[in-house]
Amino acid sequence: MIRTHDAGTLRASDAGTTVTLAGWVARRRDHGGVIFVDLRDASGVVQVVFREEDAHALRNEFCVKVVGEVNARPAGNENPELATGEIEVVASELTVLSEAAPLPLPVDDTITASDDLRLKYRYLDLRRSGPAKALRLRSRANQIAREILHARDFNEIETPTLTRSTPEGARDFLVPVRLQPGTWYALPQSPQLFKQLLMVAGMERYYQIARCYRDEDFRADRQPEFTQLDIEMSFVTQDDIIELGEEIVSRLWSELADYQVQLPIPRITWTDAMNRYGSDKPDLRYGVELVELTEYLRGTAFRVFAGAIDAGGYVGAVVMPGGASQTRKELDGWQDWAKARGARGLAYVVLDAETGEPKGPVAKNLSAEHLSGLADVVGAKPGDAVFFAAAGERREAQELLGAARIEIAKRAKLIDESSWAFCWVVDAPMFEKTDEGGWTAVHHPFTSPNEEWIDNFETAPDKALAYAYDIVVNGNEIGGGSVRIHRGDVQSRVFDLLGITPEEAADKFGFLLEAFKYGPPPHAGIALGWDRTCMLLSGNESIREVIAFPKTRGGFDPLTTAPTPITAQQRLEAGIDAKPKAAAGTPGTDGQAAPVQHSN
RNA sequence: GGUCCUGUGGAGCAGUUGGAGUGCUCGCCGCCCUGUCAAGGCGGAGGUCGCGGGUUCAAGUCCCGUCAGGACCGCCA
Numbered sequence: 001m002i003r004t005h006d007a008g009t010l011r012a013s014d015a016g017t018t019v020t021l022a023g024w025v026a027r028r029r030d031h032g033g034v035i036f037v038d039l040r041d042a043s044g045v046v047q048v049v050f051r052e053e054d055a056h057a058l059r060n061e062f063c064v065k066v067v068g069e070v071n072a073r074p075a076g077n078e079n080p081e082l083a084t085g086e087i088e089v090v091a092s093e094l095t096v097l098s099e100a101a102p103l104p105l106p107v108d109d110t111i112t113a114s115d116d117l118r119l120k121y122r123y124l125d126l127r128r129s130g131p132a133k134a135l136r137l138r139s140r141a142n143q144i145a146r147e148i149l150h151a152r153d154f155n156e157i158e159t160p161t162l163t164r165s166t167p168e169g170a171r172d173f174l175v176p177v178r179l180q181p182g183t184w185y186a187l188p189q190s191p192q193l194f195k196q197l198l199m200v201a202g203m204e205r206y207y208q209i210a211r212c213y214r215d216e217d218f219r220a221d222r223q224p225e226f227t228q229l230d231i232e233m234s235f236v237t238q239d240d241i242i243e244l245g246e247e248i249v250s251r252l253w254s255e256l257a258d259y260q261v262q263l264p265i266p267r268i269t270w271t272d273a274m275n276r277y278g279s280d281k282p283d284l285r286y287g288v289e290l291v292e293l294t295e296y297l298r299g300t301a302f303r304v305f306a307g308a309i310d311a312g313g314y315v316g317a318v319v320m321p322g323g324a325s326q327t328r329k330e331l332d333g334w335q336d337w338a339k340a341r342g343a344r345g346l347a348y349v350v351l352d353a354e355t356g357e358p359k360g361p362v363a364k365n366l367s368a369e370h371l372s373g374l375a376d377v378v379g380a381k382p383g384d385a386v387f388f389a390a391a392g393e394r395r396e397a398q399e400l401l402g403a404a405r406i407e408i409a410k411r412a413k414l415i416d417e418s419s420w421a422f423c424w425v426v427d428a429p430m431f432e433k434t435d436e437g438g439w440t441a442v443h444h445p446f447t448s449p450n451e452e453w454i455d456n457f458e459t460a461p462d463k464a465l466a467y468a469y470d471i472v473v474n475g476n477e478i479g480g481g482s483v484r485i486h487r488g489d490v491q492s493r494v495f496d497l498l499g500i501t502p503e504e505a506a507d508k509f510g511f512l513l514e515a516f517k518y519g520p521p522p523h524a525g526i527a528l529g530w531d532r533t534c535m536l537l538s539g540n541e542s543i544r545e546v547i548a549f550p551k552t553r554g555g556f557d558p559l560t561t562a563p564t565p566i567t568a569q570q571r572l573e574a575g576i577d578a579k580p581k582a583a584a585g586t587p588g589t590d591g592q593a594a595p596v597q598h599s600n
Numbered sequence: 601g602g603u604c605c606u607g608u609g610g611a612g613c614a615g616u617u618g619g620a621g622u623g624c625u626c627g628c629c630g631c632c633c634u635g636u637c638a639a640g641g642c643g644g645a646g647g648u649c650g651c652g653g654g655u656u657c658a659a660g661u662c663c664c665g666u667c668a669g670g671a672c673c674g675c676c677a
Contacts, residue, residue: 011601016630033634047637060627077635085637102628106611108640113611116648116669168677216676217601281677341602341673477677552669 001136002065008044012068012086019089021046022097024127025062026107028055039066040090040127041304046084047073050091061100061107061127067093115544120558123447134545137256138534142209142252144407150246152204159194161187165508170214173224187213190527193512195232196446199523200515204234208270209530209582218553220542221476222533231481232525238483241524242267245304245471245479246526247421256537259420265471269427274395277403278318280428283475284421286414290401291378292316293388302365304347308390314397315390317378318536320408323385324350331360334387345398347388351375356382377516404476422473430457430464431497438499443468445494446512447482454490458497467524478533480511481526488516 003022010019035050037058039448048066052471058064068091068399079085103121107111107127118125146156165186166170172186188194191210195205198206210230216222229248231240242264276289293315297305305315331348338346347362349371358371366374380386387404391397409415430449431439437459439446447466449457457464467483485491491513495505505513516553531543544550551557 027637027639029636031634031639032632034636035634036636036639049635051634076636077637079637081637102610104610106627107613108626108638111612114607114669117611122636214676217674219676220671222676330639336603378648480677532677554668554673556668558669 003041003205006043007039007041007046008084010046010070010084010087010089015072015087017070018067020065020067021048021089022065023063025058025060025100026344028058028060030056037066041065042132042450044083047079047088048091049118050089050095052091054094055091056098058094059100059102060250061124063097063100065095066091088290094214103180111336116552116558118222119544119550119552122559126548131545132536134534134540135548137538138530138546139469141252141256141530141534141537143338144255145207145209145248148244148248148251149205149207149231152205154207155203156205157198157208159161159188159204159208159210160193161213163188163194165189170216173213173215176227176574176576177574180572181578183575189214190228191230192446192507195230195525196512196520196523197515199232199234199484200518200520202234202521204521205235207231210224210527216556218551221535223543223547223550224530224555226543227530229479229528229530230525231527232523234521234523236522236524238426238469238524241481241483241526242469245481245526245528249473249478252533252537253420253592255269261422265422265424267424270425270429270465271427274398274402278316278398278400278405279475280425281470281472281475281477282414282423282425283406283409284403284423285416285419285474286409286439288318288321288405288408288414290316290318290398290405293377295375297366297370298372300366300370302362303389304365305390308392308397311392313390313392314394316387316390316397316401317386318401318405318408319378320385320387321381321382321412321414322383323348323412324353324383326350326385331385334404338400338404341391341400341403346389348385348401349374349388350385351380351382353383362388405544405579419471422471425470425472426468427465428468429462430466430494433462438496441494441498442466443480443482445498446484446491448485448490449494458493461497469526471526472527474537476532477529478536478537479528480523483522483524486516486520486522488513491516520571582598 003020005014005019005021007021007023013236020037021041023039026040026045031037033051035046035055037055038045039048039577047054048068055343067087068089070087071090073086103124105117105124107124109129113125120493126135139220149156160183162175170189171333175184175185175187177185191213194209195206208230210228211225212228213225214226218224229246233244246261246265249265250263253259253261268282270280273280273387275292276282278290294309294313297315300306300309309317331350338344349358349363351358356375358374363371374380374386378386387401389397389400389404391400396595427450429442430447430453432442434440443466447468448454450465450467453464468480469482470477470480472478484496492502495502506531531546534546535541535543538546540546549557549559555563566574
């Protein structure tokens with residue numbers, strides 16, 4: 001080793017020791033006759049004192065080696081801000097290992113740079129303590145997960161990243177195949193089918209910290225490549241997977257966020273989540289629950305509500321505490337907000353802070369009777385605002401109210417940012433209607449109906465429930481999974497309902513169905529969105545912060561400038577323009593199976 | 601595909617009613633300085649106001665387009 005000690009670990013007890021340190025010049029304070037340098041390495045920072053002129057030439061981010069003696073600082077010069085603040089290293093020898101050009105962005109915890117500049121110089125960005133800490137936290141999270149899973153006899157198994165499309169709803173990234181021009185690999189959207197094959201293979205307990213790919217638009221919490229902690233077990237029930245998920249989550253939060261998760265984590269059914277919070281990933285840090293008014297308002301003359309009710313739909317409301325004090329401009333702003341998400345508007349009534357009298361444009365359209373009881377029905381007090389949503393489709397109106405609920409919490413500052421609220425959302429529906437009138441799987445088509453529905457889901461597909469579960473924290477879904485179908489007859493019936501013909505099924509995932517002929521065990525699994533989990537644990541608001549070299553919104557990497565054009569030669573070799581031969585045994589990616597969605 | 605925000609020396613910002621590239625903090629270069637810790641003092645360099653077009657006597661500022669970055673919707677768990 002070039003160094004004998006780590007800079008950040010030196011303490012008063014090391015006084016008198018001669019040490020060799022190596023690291024970077026974090027800051028230089030040149031007083032002429034004495035020069036102070038904050039020397040930074042991965043362990044932290046220590047002050048080095050130079051009395052020789054040669055340190056005058058040092059600049060920020062020079063990489064240096066220093067030999068010196070650890071001394072207690074002169075009385076009165078201690079720095080309680082630093083872990084190493086009681087001591088300093090008096091240098092006797094300085095070696096410049098490499099110089100640094102003037103920096104394109106400050107390597108300084110107190111100053112922020114724009115995102116694309118940070119990414120272009122990510123290696124400098126990561127010298128800062130915050131970004132570095134996020135990656136170190138992620139490494140520790142990986143370690144914790146592995147400790148738990150290996151203690152439970154899991155096998156860490158790698159699955160292919162050059163494969164065929166897995167049945168998720170997202171667009172695939174495609175890779176041309178030189179050896180078979182005109183054919184293409186897909187990068188996996190998840191290892192779903194492979195982990196199920198590993199269950200057939202008798203591995204019984206599988207996990208993988210798996211890179212997954214989806215060619216969809218970006219968000220603050222979405223990148224085209226992302227990581228899942230992917231888990232599958234044989235001979236288990238939903239409760240077994242939930243118990244495992246709870247151990248992982250509670251260990252992560254206790255060690256990395258200093259928070260003790262109360263176990264068991266509360267479970268809420270999907271239907272309750274939608275009814276009460278208008279979301280399948282409710283943020284339980286605050287109340288503001290939805291109230292259904294379909295029956296209360298039945299018979300109203302207000303056409304917007306009556307139309308929804310007569311269509312067999314839903315009318316509901318959500319209360320904004322103190323919302324009556326909003327200005328007209330703020331209330332109008334809610335209309336723009338609603339339109340931005342595709343709604344026609346957001347009806348509201350404000351309750352006068354003094355009298356409790358309902359006011360606002362919608363109040364004129366409601367009968368005196370409906371108005372007088374409104375506050376009690378929705379649980380509003382004088383000074384509150386009541387927002388309404390109505391639609392022929394129950395879920396559509398509830399989701400609008402759910403989004404309004406989140407916005408209310410933000411604007412009314414109802415969120416305790418230091419708190420954590422976990423829940424499992426269980427009993428998700430198996431199917432939902434497609435626009436064409438058919439059915440599509442809410443999770444994926446290998447998710448098992450629950451005990452109650454496994455033999456009769458065809459009788460009421462809209463009511464059938466699945467053994468599917470999502471774990472949610474503060475309104476973020478950090479993981480989800482399901483019990484899988486392992487019986488061939490059930491799988492065939494599900495495909496049948498989804499309108500997937502046996503031919504299509506065989507084309508798309510015949511290899512899995514084939515495998516299921518040979519004694520597949522009952523199995524179930526879960527996948528935790530690892531980037532999002534680490535983002536939350538590290539207190540960041542973008543998953544870019546927990547990814548070493550992330551991409552910008554346009555799918556661009558400012559550091560490497562990927563993606564790049566290819567040469568004509570590369571294009572030719574890759575066979576991009578080749579037409580596939582008649583699809584005999586090598587079906588392409590053009591299977592016309594019914595749409596299937598969702599992973600895990 | 602849509603809505604919105606941003607783009608000004610190396611970094612982060614300000615820039616009024618359209619009136620000379622004006623300003624602030626940091627960094628950079630030089631000099632001074634023996635106890636600082638976001639050191640301090642003095643001096644200096646550094647600009648096609650993202651790019652293109654338009655309106656105007658005059659555009660960093662107004663309009664249109666475009667590029668880049670960001671937030672959200674659609675999409676996607």
